[in-house]
Amino acid sequence: MINEERLWKRLQLLSEIGRTESGGVTRLSFTKEERAAKDLVASYMKEAGLEVREDEVGNLIGRKEGLNPEAAVVLTGSHVDSVFNGGNFDGPLGVLAAIEALQVMNEQGIETEHPIEAIAFTDEEGARFSFGMIGSRGIAGTLTREELLNKDKQGISIEEAFLLSGLNPDEIGKAALKPEEVKAYVELHIEQGKVLEGLNLSTGIVSGLAGPLWLKFIFEGEVGHAGATPMPIRHDALTAAARVMLVIEEEASKTGTTVGTVGQVLVLPGGINIIPGRVEFSLDLRDISETVRDEVENQIRKIAGQICEKQGVELTIEELQRVAPAPCSDIIKKAASEAFEKLGLEAHYLPSGAGHDGMQLMDLCPMGMLFIRSKNGISHDPAEWSSKEDCADGANVLYQTVLNLAVQKVNLTMK
Structure with missing residues (x-):
């Protein structure tokens, strides 16, 4: 089981970066606020015992090695950028829950056949350049140089922002992964709607992205x-x-x-x-x-x-x-369903009306998502809120789902 207090504390500390006067969060891509957020998250990855790196499009990645380093990797994570004056749970929950899951595995000496990587994708929201999911497009191999010409309100292009951040726009193709290199991607996210709240459920399994x-x-x-x-x-x-x-x-x-x-x-x-x-x-x-x-x-x-x-x-x-809808993989849904059963939680399936990074990875690997309850369905607003208990439930389901996908190896000499 994950450490509920540690996860909650990290969520609150991260929320201080880019804090607005109204209590919201503004962390646009390639800004000092996003850089500070990534640096803090990188420190958590290191605390978790992960090997930390950033790829050619700025994705922050923490790796837990598998017993077979050559095996396809299981990806899990989300993003730390925000909309203007957004909330603290949309994105950060998925990143920090992924790190927490891997940290608990390391603390308990749990090994898996497949490597697992916690990832904070670059610019999911698209709030700055009106063009989002840059990091996941990069991993999917669909990001083009032409798309880097999109500009923000100050006339700065994504290409220029890359250069100012120490990234080389000519090397974006190196971030792309091949299908044989990725076993699955699963993301924990707030629902951004009222379905789970109406059913009085803390967590749910996403059936597909509209x-x-x-x-x-x-x-x-x-x-x-x-x-x-x-x-x-x-x-x-x-x-x-x-x-x-x-x-x-x-x-x-x-x-x-x-x-x-x-x-x-x-x-x-x-x-x-x-x-x-x-x-x-x-x-x-x-x-x-x-x-x-x-x-x-x-x-x-x-x-x-x-x-x-x-x-x-x-x-x-x-x-x-x-835009074509993105149905969630039966492989992910099965792994998640088994996690719900093991944790004694009711598994409810619901669609995502909002877009997420997983849509970009649909043709790369099996893709799926988990939702937790959003208070009053509010999102992209300072009033965005999910309880500590619901965050813990979601993180525990993510933990078990990732273990199912990465194939946990049980040490028979351990009690």
């Missing part, structure tokens, strides 16, 4: 005077848009797994006494099944077209982003 589809709907109607245009002859772009929004809600709700969100709306000309002639709105559509998500999308498109044709409104739909 892939976001972003669309932009543009409705072109006819501007008219609000008082002088009779209802039967109007071509109101907003009325058509509103009806389509209801269709989105209805169609997404039918599957039980899909979520659809209209987050941005533009109404023109925008006068109180003018019939809207143009409306634009965004749609964020997600599901852990690409087939289900795309079926919902097609149904929305079909009905939206019928609505607009009936109202004499022209509809254009632009695709902004289409």
Whole structure:
């Protein structure tokens, strides 16, 4: 079992780095705050008896050697960068729990066939450059030099940030791992939702990571005077848009797994006494099944077209982003289920609506995640909170899951 007090103390100490006036945390990638956080985490890795290094994209890695050093490695971890004024658990919990698990193994003399590495990925959040998961993309071998040209608000590119941090952008390919070198990746994370809280469960097993589809709907109607245009002859772009929004809600709700969100709306000309002639709105559509998500999308498109044709409104739909969902591996889910059973905890499966580093590793190795309960479902905010007890439950499940994946060797001479 992990050391609950040690894990909690480290979480609190790490939260002091990048502390904001409102009690949140701002640790953007390649800043002095992130550097300080990585240095502190590196000290914990050394305390845990791990071999510490940083790779060519800045990932901080602590290795516990296996009985077979040539065997494929089991990866576990998360990130220590944050959004602007974020919370203290999103990312750091997964990193510190991974270190804690390996430290306990070393303290108890537990050996495994496969090596295990605790990892703090570089820039998962993407808050600084509007381009995230740099570290996991690097390990997956999908990070390109062109992507390093993304800039922050001060005009500094990722490439320049690399150089300022002592990294060579020309060597990012050296961080990539081959499929035969990695056995599995498992990450502990806060849920960032209310499912576990509603079920009164401290922990859960992630079934898959939903892939976001972003669309932009543009409705072109006819501007008219609000008082002088009779209802039967109007071509109101907003009325058509509103009806389509209801269709989105209805169609997404039918599957039980899909979520659809209209987050941005533009109404023109925008006068109180003018019939809207143009409306634009965004749609964020997600599901852990690409087939289900795309079926919902097609149904929305079909009905939206019928609505607009009936109202004499022209509809254009632009695709902004289409990311494939990432189902979690049965190998990871089985190892986690066995961990829950051994610890006497109820195993509940739930999807992740948010993206995580594991999505980038899906084609590299079996990938999976564990969630712990988030108070009120709050995340990316100073009010983000998970209890000490829930953090310990999650870390214990991670500990046992990693042992299952790395294949613990029992010393028969030990009692």
